[in-house]
Amino acid sequence: MIRALAAAALTAATLALVAPAMAQDATLNQAVDAGLIGEQADGYLGFVPGANISATLRGRVEANNIQRRQLYTRRAAERNVSVNEMAAAVACEVFESRIGVGERYRDANGQWRQRTATQPVVMPPFCS
Numbered sequence: 374m375i376r377a378l379a380a381a382a383l384t385a386a387t388l389a390l391v392a393p394a395m396a397q398d399a400t401l402n403q404a405v406d407a408g409l410i411g412e413q414a415d416g417y418l419g420f421v422p423g424a425n426i427s428a429t430l431r432g433r434v435e436a437n438n439i440q441r442r443q444l445y446t447r448r449a450a451e452r453n454v455s456v457n458e459m460a461a462a463v464a465c466e467v468f469e470s471r472i473g474v475g476e477r478y479r480d481a482n483g484q485w486r487q488r489t490a491t492q493p494v495v496m497p498p499f500c501s
Contacts, residue, residue: 398433400430401433401437404433408487409426411476411477412472413478414468414478414479414480415457415464416445416460416467417442418438419434421485442456445459445460445463461497461499461500465496465497468494468496469500472494475487475488481499
């Protein structure tokens with residue numbers, strides 16, 4: 374319970390930094406809308422299997438994930454938690470509130486799913 378509360382408290386500041394970085398990148402937004410990439414339960418963007426990924430898009434996703442890792446590392450050090458705990462806390466928030474209908478995401482079991490109007494996002498088990 375305490376870990377869950379601590380994780381929830383960690384997300385707000387990091388999301389405030391992670392979300393704007395992606396929002397400013399039209400290439401990433403278009404790729405999400407097209408179902409080429411999606412959020413993952415590990416807190417990073419990933420490539421949907423079978424999607425035709427250009428070198429430009431691959432570079433943008435990798436750069437975004439590097440930025441996220443840097444943010445997670447900085448925030449984790451400030452809060453005395455691991456980088457993976459920080460990334461997981463952000464993933465919980467993203468899965469709960471930022472994956473739109475029609476968007477694809479990779480669950481904690483590694484399965485790619487698509488959110489629909491009738492099927493909510495499958496939350497990772499570590500989000501409580």
